[in-house]
Amino acid sequence: MPTPSPSADTDVAHAGTESVEVLVEVTDTVTVPYTTGLQRVTRELLARLPRTGSPAFHPVRWSSACSGYRELTGDEARLLADPPERLPRSTRLAARLPGPVATGVRRALSTAPVRRARATAARRASDRAEQDRHHLCLGPPDREITTVLLDLEAAWNDPAPRTELLPAQRRLGVRSAALVADVLPVLHPEWFDPQLLDDFDTFLDGHLRHSELLLCISERTRTDLLTVAADRGVDPTTLRTAVVPLGADLGPDDGAALHPRFAAVPERFLLQVGTLEPRKNQALSLDVLEAIAPERPDVALVLVGKRGWHVDPLVRRIERHPMLGRRLFWFEEVDDEQLAALYRHATISLTPALYEGLGVPVMEALHCGTPVVASTGGALGEAGGPAAEYVDPDDTRGWVQLVGRLLDDPAEYDRARQRAQAWRAPTWDDAATGVRDAIAEVFSS
Numbered sequence: 385m386p387t388p389s390p391s392a393d394t395d396v397a398h399a400g401t402e403s404v405e406v407l408v409e410v411t412d413t414v415t416v417p418y419t420t421g422l423q424r425v426t427r428e429l430l431a432r433l434p435r436t437g438s439p440a441f442h443p444v445r446w447s448s449a450c451s452g453y454r455e456l457t458g459d460e461a462r463l464l465a466d467p468p469e470r471l472p473r474s475t476r477l478a479a480r481l482p483g484p485v486a487t488g489v490r491r492a493l494s495t496a497p498v499r500r501a502r503a504t505a506a507r508r509a510s511d512r513a514e515q516d517r518h519h520l521c522l523g524p525p526d527r528e529i530t531t532v533l534l535d536l537e538a539a540w541n542d543p544a545p546r547t548e549l550l551p552a553q554r555r556l557g558v559r560s561a562a563l564v565a566d567v568l569p570v571l572h573p574e575w576f577d578p579q580l581l582d583d584f585d586t587f588l589d590g591h592l593r594h595s596e597l598l599l600c601i602s603e604r605t606r607t608d609l610l611t612v613a614a615d616r617g618v619d620p621t622t623l624r625t626a627v628v629p630l631g632a633d634l635g636p637d638d639g640a641a642l643h644p645r646f647a648a649v650p651e652r653f654l655l656q657v658g659t660l661e662p663r664k665n666q667a668l669s670l671d672v673l674e675a676i677a678p679e680r681p682d683v684a685l686v687l688v689g690k691r692g693w694h695v696d697p698l699v700r701r702i703e704r705h706p707m708l709g710r711r712l713f714w715f716e717e718v719d720d721e722q723l724a725a726l727y728r729h730a731t732i733s734l735t736p737a738l739y740e741g742l743g744v745p746v747m748e749a750l751h752c753g754t755p756v757v758a759s760t761g762g763a764l765g766e767a768g769g770p771a772a773e774y775v776d777p778d779d780t781r782g783w784v785q786l787v788g789r790l791l792d793d794p795a796e797y798d799r800a801r802q803r804a805q806a807w808r809a810p811t812w813d814d815a816a817t818g819v820r821d822a823i824a825e826v827f828s829s
Contacts, residue, residue, distance in 0.1 A: 392679055395560060404439035404530045404827045407453060407522070407558075411445040412537045414460045418690070421659075421744070422565060426537040427464060428631060432816035439532070439823045446543055450521035453533075457520070477706050493726035523555045530827050535562040535591070540583040547591025559827060561597035563628075563819075564588075566741025566762075568663065573664045575738075577693045585760045592618045597826045598625045599819060602742045606761035626822035629766075631812030632747035634724040642729055643722045646686075653684040654787070655730035655754075657723065657745040658737070660699065661692030665759070665777055668736040670701065672714065675784040680791055684711040686726065725753035731799075732790055735764060738777050743767030751809040755800035757786055775802065 408430060413423040433441035443464055444453040456464065475802040527529040533553055539546065539562070550560050569576050569584040576584075591598060592613050600606040606627055610620040642649070654673065658664040666687055673685040684707075689697060705712050718726065727733065733749035749756045758764045759777035768774075773798040775782040790797050 385650045404826045406439050406441045406532045406534050407444045408534045409539050410443040412541050414463050422538045427813045428632040453522050454520040505580045531558045534559045540587035545586045547586050550594035560595040562591045567612050570612050588787045599628050602763035602766045605741045628818035631809045631815045632809030634720045642725050652659045652731045654687050654732050655686045656734045657688045659689045659692040660695045665736040669734050671780050677764045688802040689713045690716050730754050738762050747809040750804045750807045766808050771803045
């Protein structure tokens with residue numbers, strides 16, 4: 385039997401109110417010692433969502449001392465607005481070790497169990513330090529105000545499982561919503577760490593059965609989400625969804641020169657941005673480099689992204705590659721200013737992912753006026769529209785031929801660059817407006 389819509393619950397009155405307060409969960413963003421794509425989304429949106437009026441958006445974090453949510457401290461609020469650019473201390477220490485030892489240490493630090501242990505330790509340390517902050521604990525919601533808990537970040541990492549938290553919050557009068565970037569852990573579990581699969585499954589089930597609004601970053605993600613809901617016995621027609629594309633702007637378009645750390649990168653280079661993981665398909669970019677290298681000795685490949693999971697063979701291929709440091713470069717940590725400069729100086733941006741819920745690197749590259757070759761996987765066609773060019777991710781020969789033509793034919797390359805420069809990507813202001821309007825439409829009525 386299909387699960388009834390959350391609006392059928394009888395423990396919360398849905399009478400219209402004049403004021404909507406949105407509590408935005410940021411526990412993961414302000415506690416873990418690294419930054420993920422969804423944490424960046426959280427920061428970008430919260431920098432633009434209003435703190436006053438209705439709806440008003442306020443960041444909160446889980447607190448074991450409160451057994452619930454509390455306001456942020458001043459330090460946490462500053463971290464949310466301006467995350468540190470330095471690497472975690474353990475990663476910096478690894479960089480001082482001899483090459484082979486450092487490689488082994490970095491690989492160990494990047495594994496899923498170690499990342500989870502580091503995140504858990506960071507949260508526990510934060511909890512121990514906040515025992516005297518009970519004054520920041522949030523009390524029961526004001527019945528005259530509609531209160532909404534909004535998951536923007538990777539909240540499946542949070543201590544409170546959504547299958548338990550959301551119904552408990554609902555009994556207190558707190559309604560809920562979530563941003564859904566994709567449902568790939570359900571569609572392609574082979575690409576992910578087993579623990580993440582369990583955590584995401586709990587997160588998704590909680591929101592499918594208890595939330596009143598699911599914000600999707602593309603039409604593809606919305607279609608996938610509704611299909612998964614039906615497979616789990618949730619009637620898709622009862623779900624309220626809205627598509628809110630993410631922003632592509634990385635900061636002022638000041639034409640900045642490349643940072644000195646990129647001094648060894650040749651003038652002509654291909655760029656791929658994204659966490660190293662199977663679905664991002666960096667192996668195809670390496671195949672393209674190796675195929676075009678003999679006849680184009682001035683072209684390099686730059687990879688930007690942290691180590692993910694199931695990538696030991698790929699990492700070994702990169703670290704042992706004969707062109708590493710000359711025509712192949714891998715940067716794990718790049719800030720937004722450096723990334724924008726890389727996009728603007730890149731000859732071609734590559735996104736050969738097997739599947740994407742949207743494809744922000746495609747949008748960012750086009751926003752910077754750089755030609756894009758992307759795969760046909762998932763929502764990448766939505767991300768780039770007619771401005772990008774597309775090849776099946778299994779067609780290595782097609783990738784080599786298209787990239788080769790763009791590198792060798794100035795007229796074709798100029799047309800690709802003109803398409804990129806003429807294309808208008810959504811901005812983070814657009815994304816924040818979309819979130820605000822969707823929240824207002826559902827929860828103000």
